[in-house]
Amino acid sequence: MAGVVEQLDSLIADLLAGWNIYTTLLLGATAGFVAWVIYEAQDADTHPLLLARQAQASYVRQPGESAAYRSPEVPHGYVLRSGLGVKVPGAPLYSAGKNGDLRDIWRRVTGEIPLEKNVPHAPASTTAGPGTATIMTVFGSEGATEHSIAELTKEISVIGQHLKDHGAKKVALYLPNSVEFLAALFAAAFYDFTPILIPYNQPHPTLIELLAHTGADSLIAEAGSIPLADVSKGVSRLRSVVWTVEKTSRHMDWNEVPEGIGGKIDVSVWHQLVQDQKNGKPELPQGSGDAPDIIFLWQEAPGKPAEVVQFTQQNIAAATGALISALPSPQRISPSDTFLPADSFTQSYTLCLTLAALFSHATLVINSVAGPGVDLTLASRKVAPTITVISAETAAKLHSTTTASVTGGLQKLAHSVETKSLTAGRLPTDSFISRVNAPTRAAIGTTPGKLRLLFVSERAGHNTPPMSSDDLSDLRIFAKARVIYALTAAKVAGAVAQTNIYDYRRGVTPANKHSHFGVPLSSLEIKLKDTPVHKTTDDGPFGEITVKGPAVAGGEASLGVNGTFREDHTLAYI
Amino acid sequence: MTDTSSPPPAAEVLPRSASPVTPINLVLLSLLVFLVYLRLKPAKQQTLPKPPPPTVFRTFTPPELFPYNGLNGMPVYLSVRGRVFDVTAGRNFYGPGGPYANFAGRDASRGLACGSFDEDMLTKDLDGPLDTLSDLGDDQLEAMRGWEERFMEKYLVVGKLVAVGSEEAKAAAAQK
Numbered sequence: 001m002a003g004v005v006e007q008l009d010s011l012i013a014d015l016l017a018g019w020n021i022y023t024t025l026l027l028g029a030t031a032g033f034v035a036w037v038i039y040e041a042q043d044a045d046t047h048p049l050l051l052a053r054q055a056q057a058s059y060v061r062q063p064g065e066s067a068a069y070r071s072p073e074v075p076h077g078y079v080l081r082s083g084l085g086v087k088v089p090g091a092p093l094y095s096a097g098k099n100g101d102l103r104d105i106w107r108r109v110t111g112e113i114p115l116e117k118n119v120p121h122a123p124a125s126t127t128a129g130p131g132t133a134t135i136m137t138v139f140g141s142e143g144a145t146e147h148s149i150a151e152l153t154k155e156i157s158v159i160g161q162h163l164k165d166h167g168a169k170k171v172a173l174y175l176p177n178s179v180e181f182l183a184a185l186f187a188a189a190f191y192d193f194t195p196i197l198i199p200y201n202q203p204h205p206t207l208i209e210l211l212a213h214t215g216a217d218s219l220i221a222e223a224g225s226i227p228l229a230d231v232s233k234g235v236s237r238l239r240s241v242v243w244t245v246e247k248t249s250r251h252m253d254w255n256e257v258p259e260g261i262g263g264k265i266d267v268s269v270w271h272q273l274v275q276d277q278k279n280g281k282p283e284l285p286q287g288s289g290d291a292p293d294i295i296f297l298w299q300e301a302p303g304k305p306a307e308v309v310q311f312t313q314q315n316i317a318a319a320t321g322a323l324i325s326a327l328p329s330p331q332r333i334s335p336s337d338t339f340l341p342a343d344s345f346t347q348s349y350t351l352c353l354t355l356a357a358l359f360s361h362a363t364l365v366i367n368s369v370a371g372p373g374v375d376l377t378l379a380s381r382k383v384a385p386t387i388t389v390i391s392a393e394t395a396a397k398l399h400s401t402t403t404a405s406v407t408g409g410l411q412k413l414a415h416s417v418e419t420k421s422l423t424a425g426r427l428p429t430d431s432f433i434s435r436v437n438a439p440t441r442a443a444i445g446t447t448p449g450k451l452r453l454l455f456v457s458e459r460a461g462h463n464t465p466p467m468s469s470d471d472l473s474d475l476r477i478f479a480k481a482r483v484i485y486a487l488t489a490a491k492v493a494g495a496v497a498q499t500n501i502y503d504y505r506r507g508v509t510p511a512n513k514h515s516h517f518g519v520p521l522s523s524l525e526i527k528l529k530d531t532p533v534h535k536t537t538d539d540g541p542f543g544e545i546t547v548k549g550p551a552v553a554g555g556e557a558s559l560g561v562n563g564t565f566r567e568d569h570t571l572a573y574i
Numbered sequence: 575m576t577d578t579s580s581p582p583p584a585a586e587v588l589p590r591s592a593s594p595v596t597p598i599n600l601v602l603l604s605l606l607v608f609l610v611y612l613r614l615k616p617a618k619q620q621t622l623p624k625p626p627p628p629t630v631f632r633t634f635t636p637p638e639l640f641p642y643n644g645l646n647g648m649p650v651y652l653s654v655r656g657r658v659f660d661v662t663a664g665r666n667f668y669g670p671g672g673p674y675a676n677f678a679g680r681d682a683s684r685g686l687a688c689g690s691f692d693e694d695m696l697t698k699d700l701d702g703p704l705d706t707l708s709d710l711g712d713d714q715l716e717a718m719r720g721w722e723e724r725f726m727e728k729y730l731v732v733g734k735l736v737a738v739g740s741e742e743a744k745a746a747a748a749q750k
Contacts, residue, residue, distance in 0.1 A: 018596030
């Protein structure tokens with residue numbers, strides 16, 4: 001016994017006898033490493049088990065379909081979100097609020113309906129009263145110019161009254177993203193006519209066919225963008241046209257009507273109508289009947305056949321409310337945000353996010369350079385947006401151009417260091433290492449680093465380029481912002497499903513295929529119906545994606561694509 | 575005195591130059607390498623175990639419902655007014671050996687309406703038509719409705735009960 005202890009003692013003594021300067025250095029390095037690991041340890045942005053099971057499945061399913069999957073915001077047994085929860089001033093503090101429609105959104109923009117209290121980043125209430133949203137437009141290479149909300153209210157009332165006087169029932173809007181587009185949309189809600197949103201840049205024959213098919217009897221378009229003679233020949237019901245003219249062309253006379261049309265079509269010019277009523281007071285009608293529906297066109301590309309979808313105001317309000325509440329409250333759109341839609345307003349996802357930004361009193365920056373394949377660097381050239389919406393084509397283009405510029409071992413090392421941070425669940429920030437060796441960033445906006453949220457929309461059934469989970473993770477590093485991937489479809493206002501804002505996981509889906517789409521929005525529930533090829537079994541749900549809820553045109557619709565819910569209950573293509 | 579004050583002999587052994595390869599250095603180096611490996615190892619994704627698959631809603635006839643009485647590892651079902659409830663969570667009451675075990679796997683409507691667990695509250699002939707409850711009074715129907723509401727709040731509806739030979743039974747059998 002004593003011998004063993006003595007042997008052990010001499011062993012340890014021999015070991016420690018070899019202590020020298022290198023030993024001290026190694027010990028210092030180990031202690032420093034452990035101290036550094038403890039110092040820089042941070043919690044993940046969200047608990048990883050919250051990402052391990054995201055949507056909620058019902059406990060019972062009907063034969064021939066899967067269980068119904070819902071967002072955790074609306075558990076089974078509760079009603080789905082059906083609107084914006086608009087509380088007029090004077091309503092009790094904890095009332096649910098009514099659903100609301102576009103008119104309530106505009107009343108919120110003007111400040112007639114104030115923001116709720118306790119909104120983060122809201123300006124302190126001033127004696128001027130409740131704040132308003134801010135709307136700016138970017139013209140070419142000039143910076144952004146702000147519009148006065150009172151002037152816009154006057155434009156809405158003038159245009160709406162003009163079209164109502166001419167007996168317009170269905171007004172086609174063939175405009176790029178512009179403030180006139182939004183003004184005409186709100187005018188339709190106040191003055192009771194149905195707007196038809198036609199995607200811009202159509203070839204003329206397709207435009208004429210779409211106008212005839214949807215039964216438009218009025219048209220608002222950019223002056224000089226369409227041949228009026230051909231359009232009036234092709235669209236027999238057309239009765240009035242309103243041209244919008246850009247500032248530099250306003251000296252020309254746009255009131256001319258080509259020969260052969262005679263007195264059939266009444267042509268007016270937007271800025272002249274507004275100027276004629278310059279001294280009148282802006283008065284919007286206060287009626288509270290149902291506002292009319294909005295017609296969207298779901299089209300793969302300009303020139304291709306389009307699907308006509310009619311959304312009610314409740315569809316749009318439900319989708320907008322669901323998009324607002326899908327973000328956790330610290331991340332929601334707030335009055336200190338600058339929102340730039342880089343996709344066209346004729347997509348319901350972009351339009352609903354724009355309405356959400358207006359509803360939250362953010363600064364909306366409108367750029368007519370917006371559409372499915374636009375380059376985000378060009379679209380954000382003169383502004384510094386904090387939130388933006390892009391299509392999957394734009395995201396793919398951004399990813400491929402920025403990846404091509406990542407050359408050299410150091411940049412790749414910096415990229416992989418930040419990827420490791422993302423995989424650990426944290427968004428990489430400006431740490432010492434990233435300042436010393438910065439990874440490649442995409443050039444978005446005038447001030448780099450202000451972008452905080454990037455919405456990427458995938459259109460179901462339209463052959464859009466796939467964004468895999470690795471691509472999305474790279475985009476988070478390139479844009480230094482959180483990225484949300486959303487699935488949108490024809491008959492659903494807003495989106496069908498959206499990824500969790502804190503879900504940075506990589507490699508969860510195979511590369512080269514679409515990443516998963518996260519949880520359904522709170523305004524709908526998703527079921528997968530059996531097809532001859534894909535059936536739901538005890539192993540897992542497979543089938544055709546079917547949605548039901550207040551945000552779906554007609555109440556219930558099938559998307560025409562097959563999907564599954566993965567182990568973590570997120571929606572994915574098969 | 576002269577010889578004893580000679581200067582001390584020069585050190586015969588030079589101080590050994592510090593060598594990096596000593597046992598303690600190797601131990602510490604391997605410890606450091608191990609810690610760095612733990613740090614750089616890709617972390618495993620956290621997952622939750624798979625939940626049980628959802629129950630398929632089924633159209634039952636009384637003979638098909640009969641085995642679901644908790645014996646042989648079967649779940650416990652009972653039926654009220656045509657709706658089949660999964661009461662396995664209340665096994666202590668409705669399962670084998672419980673006070674209401676008579677209701678398991680049967681149509682419990684009459685028993686709940688009259689507040690009795692006797693055998694004669696259950697339909698004897700499983701192949702015959704369902705109990706129409708037409709001879710019950712208003713307060714008994716009221717009691718049954720109260721029970722049904724409690725069941726709707728507490729338990730899951732997993733099917734419906736139809737008579738043997740009825741249209742729905744034939745349709746359900748054809749679908750299988």
